[in-house]
Amino acid sequence: MRFDDWCRYVTVDPSNGRNLFYYFVESEGNPSQDPVVLWLNGGPGCSSFDGFVYEHGPFNFEAAEISEGLPQLHLNPYSWSKVSNILYLDSPAGVGLSYSKNKSDYTTGDLKTASDSHTFLLKWFELYPEFLANPFFITGESYAGVYVPTLAYEVAKGIDAGTKPILNFKGYMVGNGVTDEVFDGNALVPFVHGMGLISDDLFEEVTNECKGNYYNPLSETCESQLAKVDMAVEGLNIYNILEPCYHSSPTKEPKYDKIKLPSSFWQLGETDRPLAVRKRMFGRAWPLRAPVRDGIVPTWPQLLSSQVVPCTDDEVATIWLNNQAVRKAIHAEEVRFLNSLWNNSQNFLKSCYPYDPWNTIGKPGGSLGVMYWQNQIQS
DSSP: OOSOEEEEEEEEETTTTEEEEEEEEOOSSOTTTSOEEEEEOOTTTOOTHHHHHHTSSSEEEEOOSSTTOOOEEEEOTTOGGGTSEEEEEOOSTTSTTOEESSGGGGEEOHHHHHHHHHHHHHHHHHHOGGGTTSOEEEEEETTHHHHHHHHHHHHHHHHHTTOSSOOOEEEEEEESOOOOHHHHHTSHHHHHHHTTSSOHHHHHHHHHHHTTOOSSOOSHHHHHHHHHHHHHHTTSOTTOTTSOSOOSTTOOSOSOSSOOSOGGGGGTTOOOOSOGGGGOOTTSSOOTTOOOOSEEOOOHHHHHHHSOOSSOOOHHHHHHHTOHHHHHHTTOOOHHHHTSOOOTTTTOOEEEEOOOOOOOOOBTTBOOEEEEEOOTTOO
16 A cells, blocks of 8 residues: 555544544655645444445455355555545544543534534644644535634634634535535425426426425425426436445346336446445435434434435445454454444434534634535435
């Protein structure tokens, strides 16, 4: 390997024994000059190993040929670590490999999560002062549309207050991020129409009946038209319309029995490459029909228990991260200590997310870069 990596825990609350786990991958370019990039997966309650294993980590994971076998690791030529130092953080406590000795910490919220993550960053940069001068960015996806700006605000406040160490914070990026119930909840219908997945006639009908309010239909006629939209896209990978709903080459049929789409859609994105597991989309976007609203925000396990979320498969990451030798190598606590297996967001027991108006984020003595991106082929 042409990079170094470090992984272990940082205690953010000694009195409660609240510990956040990180995996740090040094840049393959110029580590002393390249940016330090914090990555947060969404959920709420999704482990950032989701991004590490399935998206932009230093390795591609090839599923084992035998059941429950460890995956083979190959260097990922498109890893973000090619040009930056990547810091994967499991946050809040209870997510992934992060934990607390006081289970009351597993009832948490956005503001506490941001505060703990800021405490983590201050302690992490104390551990690695050689990276303090590097440009620092906060990035994430999905529910990180909340995590990232709230943490960025905490970091900016700390800089204003002169909190040491002073982070060289340059900006943040959010991909496919949640925003609010109106924007997110109303996005599906214009998206599928814009991508040519429903007809102009159907789009006109549903628009006329729902008056642009698709997430909270106020009439039976609106609901009837929305049902037609659902039928039109049933069986489609809503997280990436160019990818099928299977996860490896042996599986040649989509997961849905009643397909309404042309059969040609079944093969979109099909590949003979051995690392088909990369097609897995879990955690990349908020699930269909689940806009973020005030009050209790359901976690991924709660969503999975109440509805079918298509095109999801955590098998490779679950096997790898629950292996005793792997846990020892990455300095993670044993399963018996955490009292739970890793299952992306399984450890996250409950989340209560109060919404406060986001403040404008400023940075003294300079500008702060903010970027939101939306993949055109994702919902």
